[in-house]
Amino acid sequence: MKSHFGRRAxxxxxxxxxxxxYIYGDEKLKREQPKHWHFxxxxxxxxxxxxxxxxxxxxxxxxxxxxxxxxxxxxxxEKIQSRIVPIHAALWHAxxxxxxxxxxxxxxxxxxxxxxAKSGRYSEKVRIWFSGEGKRLGYLQRCDLPNIDQHGMKxxxxxxxxxxxxxxYISAIQLGQRSAMSxxxxxxxxxxxxxxxxADTLHKVIKPLRVINTKISWQRFLDRH
Numbered sequence: 001m002k003s004h005f006g007r008r009a010x011x012x013x014x015x016x017x018x019x020x021x022y023i024y025g026d027e028k029l030k031r032e033q034p035k036h037w038h039f040x041x042x043x044x045x046x047x048x049x050x051x052x053x054x055x056x057x058x059x060x061x062x063x064x065x066x067x068x069x070x071x072x073x074x075x076x077x078e079k080i081q082s083r084i085v086p087i088h089a090a091l092w093h094a095x096x097x098x099x100x101x102x103x104x105x106x107x108x109x110x111x112x113x114x115x116x117a118k119s120g121r122y123s124e125k126v127r128i129w130f131s132g133e134g135k136r137l138g139y140l141q142r143c144d145l146p147n148i149d150q151h152g153m154k155x156x157x158x159x160x161x162x163x164x165x166x167x168x169y170i171s172a173i174q175l176g177q178r179s180a181m182s183x184x185x186x187x188x189x190x191x192x193x194x195x196x197x198x199a200d201t202l203h204k205v206i207k208p209l210r211v212i213n214t215k216i217s218w219q220r221f222l223d224r225h
Contacts, residue, residue, distance in 0.1 A: 008153040009162035012210075014145055018042060019212040021143040028224045029142070037115035038139075039221045040099070041126060045157060047088040047209060049164030049185055050074055052157055056122025058111040060103060063087075069199040080186035081193055086203040090211045095218030123157075130157045161185075164209070171208045180205045 054074045062073040071084040118124040132138030172181035183194040
């Protein structure tokens with residue numbers, strides 16, 4: 001798949017480093033100020049292909065059951081189409097149901113309630129935390145990964161969307177559902193909005209997404225010391 005704006009997808013080894021980093025381990029960093037969104041946003045980006053602003057805007061009411069399939073409903077801007085994306089089993093395994101219950105108990109509407117907006121956008125705060133800024137190290141650097149590789153290609157939080165795209169492209173083609181990939185990415189085909197496939201088809205397209213770390217757990221994140 002093509003890179004976007006000089007960015008590329010993460011390699012398998014880079015994904016392994018990201019999803020085995022301190023956020024998903026057993027120990028906090030010295031002087032770390034952990035937030036729930038630090039844990040959830042990279043996972044959600046990888047398993048949904050959504051942008052940071054889309055994820056930051058997700059509310060509990062955007063979690064819908066469509067034809068027996070639990071989905072996220074993304075409503076975005078004019079460039080990216082509104083869509084539903086089935087919730088991958090790995091997110092439930094990581095403790096999403098318990099986390100949703102926690103958010104409800106606190107009385108919040110937004111799923112990533114502790115992700116603040118900066119200049120009216122959530123992506124700016126995510127970018128600084130994930131990629132760093134100036135002398136401030138980001139999660140990438142703390143996982144010993146570079147922002148720019150030897151070929152001048154960048155990696156960022158949006159690279160996880162490219163990983164999602166690469167994998168659903170293969171599964172969609174194998175299923176004979178090429179348009180389902182465009183729908184899941186919120187993209188038009190030949191200038192036209194793609195009709196929504198049924199939820200079962202969408203579930204089959206995302207089901208083969210590679211699970212990088214089966215030990216990821218929100219409770220483990222909470223229990224770090």
